[in-house]
Amino acid sequence: MEKILLKNLGNPDAHKIDHYVKGGGYKALDAALKLQPDNIIQMVKDSGLRGRGGAGFSTGLKWSFIPKDPAIPKYLCCNADEGEPGTFKDRGIMDWDPHLLIEGMLIASRAFGAARSYVYIRGEFVFGAKRIQAAIDEAYAKGFLGKNIMGTGFNHDMYVHRGFGAYICGEETALLESIEGYRAQPRKKPPFPALAGLYGKPTVINNVETLSCIPAIIERGPKWFSSMGPEKSPGPKIYGVSGHVKRPGLYELPMGTTIRDLIFNHCGGMRSDKSLKAVIPGGVSAPMLTAKDLDTPMDFDSLAAKGTMLGSGAVIVMDESTCIVKMSYIINRFFSHESCGKCTPCRDGTPWITKALRRLENGEGRPGDTGLLESLCTNIFGRTFCPLGDGAVMALRGALKNFREEFLYHERHKRCAV
Amino acid sequence: MPLESVKEEITEALRKYPNKRSAVMDVLRIAERAAGGHVTKEAMDEIARLLEMRPVEVNSAATFYTMYSVARPVGRHRIWVCRNISCSLLGAEHIIAHLERALGVKTGETTPDKKFTLDVAECLGSCGTSPMMQIDDDYYENLTEAKIDEILKGLK
Ligand SMILES: Cc1cc2nc3c(=O)[nH]c(=O)nc-3n(C[C@H](O)[C@H](O)[C@H](O)COP(=O)(O)O)c2cc1C
Ligand code: SF4
Numbered sequence A: 001m002e003k004i005l006l007k008n009l010g011n012p013d014a015h016k017i018d019h020y021v022k023g024g025g026y027k028a029l030d031a032a033l034k035l036q037p038d039n040i041i042q043m044v045k046d047s048g049l050r051g052r053g054g055a056g057f058s059t060g061l062k063w064s065f066i067p068k069d070p071a072i073p074k075y076l077c078c079n080a081d082e083g084e085p086g087t088f089k090d091r092g093i094m095d096w097d098p099h100l101l102i103e104g105m106l107i108a109s110r111a112f113g114a115a116r117s118y119v120y121i122r123g124e125f126v127f128g129a130k131r132i133q134a135a136i137d138e139a140y141a142k143g144f145l146g147k148n149i150m151g152t153g154f155n156h157d158m159y160v161h162r163g164f165g166a167y168i169c170g171e172e173t174a175l176l177e178s179i180e181g182y183r184a185q186p187r188k189k190p191p192f193p194a195l196a197g198l199y200g201k202p203t204v205i206n207n208v209e210t211l212s213c214i215p216a217i218i219e220r221g222p223k224w225f226s227s228m229g230p231e232k233s234p235g236p237k238i239y240g241v242s243g244h245v246k247r248p249g250l251y252e253l254p255m256g257t258t259i260r261d262l263i264f265n266h267c268g269g270m271r272s273d274k275s276l277k278a279v280i281p282g283g284v285s286a287p288m289l290t291a292k293d294l295d296t297p298m299d300f301d302s303l304a305a306k307g308t309m310l311g312s313g314a315v316i317v318m319d320e321s322t323c324i325v326k327m328s329y330i331i332n333r334f335f336s337h338e339s340c341g342k343c344t345p346c347r348d349g350t351p352w353i354t355k356a357l358r359r360l361e362n363g364e365g366r367p368g369d370t371g372l373l374e375s376l377c378t379n380i381f382g383r384t385f386c387p388l389g390d391g392a393v394m395a396l397r398g399a400l401k402n403f404r405e406e407f408l409y410h411e412r413h414k415r416c417a418v
Numbered sequence B: 001m002p003l004e005s006v007k008e009e010i011t012e013a014l015r016k017y018p019n020k021r022s023a024v025m026d027v028l029r030i031a032e033r034a035a036g037g038h039v040t041k042e043a044m045d046e047i048a049r050l051l052e053m054r055p056v057e058v059n060s061a062a063t064f065y066t067m068y069s070v071a072r073p074v075g076r077h078r079i080w081v082c083r084n085i086s087c088s089l090l091g092a093e094h095i096i097a098h099l100e101r102a103l104g105v106k107t108g109e110t111t112p113d114k115k116f117t118l119d120v121a122e123c124l125g126s127c128g129t130s131p132m133m134q135i136d137d138d139y140y141e142n143l144t145e146a147k148i149d150e151i152l153k154g155l156k
Helices: A017-022 A027-033 A037-047 A059-064 A089-096 A098-112 A126-141 A172-179 A208-212 A214-220 A222-226 A259-266 A300-305 A324-338 A344-361 A369-380 A387-413 B004-014 B021-034 B041-051 B055-064 B085-089 B092-103 B145-153
Strands: A075-080 A116-121 A146-149 A154-162 A203-207 A236-243 A249-254 A276-280 A314-319 B077-082 B116-121 B133-135 B138-140
Touching: A017 A098, A017 A126, A027 A098, A027 A214, A037 A059, A037 A098, A037 A214, A037 A222, A059 A098, A059 A203, A075 A098, A075 A172, A075 A208, A089 A098, A089 A126, A089 A208, A089 A236, A098 A116, A098 A126, A098 A154, A098 A203, A098 A208, A098 A214, A116 A126, A116 A172, A126 A154, A126 B138, A154 B021, A172 A203, A203 A208, A208 A214, A214 A222, A236 A259, A236 B085, A249 A259, A259 A276, A259 A314, A276 A324, A276 A387, A314 B085, A324 A344, A324 A387, A324 B085, A344 A369, A344 A387, A369 A387, B004 B021, B021 B041, B021 B055, B041 B055, B077 B092, B085 B092, B092 B116, B092 B145, B138 B145
Parallel strands: A075 A116, A075 A203, A116 A154, A236 A314, B077 B116
Antiparallel strands: A146 A154, A236 A249, A276 A314, B077 B133, B133 B138
């Protein structure tokens, strides 16, 4: 398949604007500036593009919620927080093809009338932040950013906002709080950001990969995009594979590629040729699947039908030597560390789960710990203010459902079965 | 005035936003670097004055975001070793143990010569090239013990 999002992965010159323009870059912006903004939104709707940040919401529909009144200032925020463990896909675009993202952001901004945008990038990505900033500076120098872009009267300013170590900033309203200079705790919805977002103004928050799909949709048309992959979740998708495979890394493939095809064809199979025990299909919030699910297509709906999710497209592969209790401990330690502290079930519940898992993992499990974990899940699920707490529970429930015996073994024998 | 020397950088940060408070994360970062790696109480008080915030609000932001070292002096180089799922599957524990041995400190500590501070991180977004660590601004990927020894030797 021809690559759209990762065609420049590893190319040492591709991040420079001359290289980008020579390859046809900023032509989609030129075309978009000649369209009516509503036509751009319609094209994105028709393409079937769904957000790559995790929830899979229709991108065109999200843009259409922004009020049309030109007197109201509007914002675009690009979500480059990339914090879900296992996820490293947006980095593949930002480090190697920053102008693709900038062009996508400009077209989006034109479509719903944003005069300002921010790229919210996690603090650890220093290289990526520098790359994006340098590309923004180049775009200003060439007249793709600033006043009267390409002589059309469209004005736009773009800035980089660096996070500094807090996974919750990836949640869209926490991200807004963070840009405004507060502790990043999620806001109550409604009002939704489309009506009252950054500085109380209408705001769209989109993921890096989502926005990077936009130039190709404008250039090649929505039909081309929607013909790729499943009808209800079409387009190219970046899968980031890590763990026990021969060739971990980023793979841009049609949405709906099966787990088996990804692991055994593209990634060269299992490392050390051990057998596969479990696979997490979409970052650690997504419940794990097992070898019997390998033929599941990796798209939003097929994975949801299996009780899990595509999430961030982070595929974490575990072979038979992996202890599921230990992995569950590591995953939950993450969530309790990242709980923002706003609501009690998550703030108090996730450390409680982590403590019980740590006991089990260290051979100090108490009788009934497995049952305790199950009841903690029940008490937290559906009672948290934002999806972080539910994500923690869903991940653990997936492990308990498939590998309950392993938890019980730890509880009874004070050691691991693998 | 601990921030006198970095005034221009602060002006640059303020230019990005319609209000002053939004620059607090950038300014904390600038202040941290100016003080040699950690955020001091004096710096936070001055940031509060500059950004028209209350000192507790600056402190509250600084302590929320885990990468700031608030009132905790650190070594010349900060090391964060990723220990979350993907790195753990490929041996992060050995990497941490090796670093503790090589530096003669435990996780969370600074070497007596103030050269290194060793910390762990819960996923740095480099899962396809694990195990990995971050030192200061740079990522070091596909680590082995031999590679770590080389990297440490190369740092001044
Ligand atoms: C706890 C939490 C963390 C999230 N982290 C990210 C993230 O790192 N990157 C991202 O794009 N979306 C993340 N999201 C999803 C965002 O809230 C939001 O749905 C997304 O950025 C919308 O963009 P999209 O429509 O292009 O997918 C997170 C959500 C939650 C609840
Ligand atoms: S669920 Fe957790 S992260 Fe979300 S608001 Fe509650 S405490 Fe914060």
